Amino acid sequence: MARSTLIYFLLLLAACSPQEKTAEKKTPQTMEYRGMTYVIIPEGDYEVGEKDNPDNPLRKVHLKSYAIAIHETTNKQFAEFANATHYKSDAEKMGYGKTFEEGMVDWQWISENGANWRYPFGRDADSAVNKPDHPVTQISGADAEAYCTWAGLRLPTIDEWEVAARAGVKSLFPWGAELRQGKKSHANVWEGESHRKNKLDDGFMYTAPVRSFEPNAWGLYDVVGNVFEYCSGDQPGAEPDTADVYISGRGGSWWCSVNTCDYFNLVAIGSMVKHGSLANQGFRCVKDIPFKIPSE
Numbered sequence: 263m264a265r266s267t268l269i270y271f272l273l274l275l276a277a278c279s280p281q282e283k284t285a286e287k288k289t290p291q292t293m294e295y296r297g298m299t300y301v302i303i304p305e306g307d308y309e310v311g312e313k314d315n316p317d318n319p320l321r322k323v324h325l326k327s328y329a330i331a332i333h334e335t336t337n338k339q340f341a342e343f344a345n346a347t348h349y350k351s352d353a354e355k356m357g358y359g360k361t362f363e364e365g366m367v368d369w370q371w372i373s374e375n376g377a378n379w380r381y382p383f384g385r386d387a388d389s390a391v392n393k394p395d396h397p398v399t400q401i402s403g404a405d406a407e408a409y410c411t412w413a414g415l416r417l418p419t420i421d422e423w424e425v426a427a428r429a430g431v432k433s434l435f436p437w438g439a440e441l442r443q444g445k446k447s448h449a450n451v452w453e454g455e456s457h458r459k460n461k462l463d464d465g466f467m468y469t470a471p472v473r474s475f476e477p478n479a480w481g482l483y484d485v486v487g488n489v490f491e492y493c494s495g496d497q498p499g500a501e502p503d504t505a506d507v508y509i510s511g512r513g514g515s516w517w518c519s520v521n522t523c524d525y526f527n528l529v530a531i532g533s534m535v536k537h538g539s540l541a542n543q544g545f546r547c548v549k550d551i552p553f554k555i556p557s558e
């Protein structure tokens with residue numbers, strides 16, 4: 263490790279903020295990097311998956327130390343990257359992105375000319391400039407990787423995502439066993455029998471500003487709902503050698519409903535076209551920690 267990098271990480275660790283202890287397990291520390299807060303996950307063995315689930319079977323995984331962003335990458339953050347590098351996203355190069363509006367039938371998406379991360383629903387709709395704190399969308403998995411690389415980051419693996427999203431719980435959701443417990447909304451998903459009508463109980467038709475809902479026990483926001491989050495690596499049992507064609511996604515999105523894409527939980531692993539761009543797909547980043555952070 264270069265001396266300057268080592269000093270940087272030592273300073274980062276010195277600035278880590280100890281947080282409250284939970285009843286069961288110590289809450290991880292946090293660190294700041296490029297104006298973003300990251301939760302530091304210690305090296306160790308973790309349990310992921312679900313019993314008898316063929317796509318994500320219950321298993322133990324060993325993870326090295328890493329730090330994960332507390333919220334999804336925003337329009338403002340992606341704009342900093344695009345402005346600094348003049349980056350052209352896949353949707354900008356292809357001239358369209360996939361969009362959806364209330365009233366369409368389930369699973370109906372349209373190719374909207376001019377839709378890209380700057381105009382997630384096309385040029386006639388609101389622009390990302392006016393929603394700086396919303397998660398960036400209409401970026402492909404390849405675009406997300408490009409952002410992470412530029413920022414000295416990377417996408418989480420499917421296991422790193424799940425460990426951080428679970429924050430120590432074994433339930434289907436970070437807050438318990440049911441999507442909706444009591445009257446309180448915990449995540450931004452599609453609420454209604456179909457996509458003809460959204461009941462809007464959670465208050466949002468499309469994306470919500472990051473941190474609109476309570477975080478999980480380790481301080482991560484929107485791990486369920488808002489936007490599908492790209493992850494590296496395939497789900498167990500996936501066809502090999504498809505990494506250039508498909509990319510995994512986790513946590514579901516504002517579009518996902520109980521009768522369609524029921525992926526808004528801690529177990530499901532989605533698969534997307536890697537160079538495809540949709541109005542419900544985004545990401546959060548991970549920072550490698552090049553030395554061991556002990557769990558105790």
Ligand SMILES: [Ca+2]
Binds near residue numbers: 451453462464468516
């Ligand atoms: Ca919603």
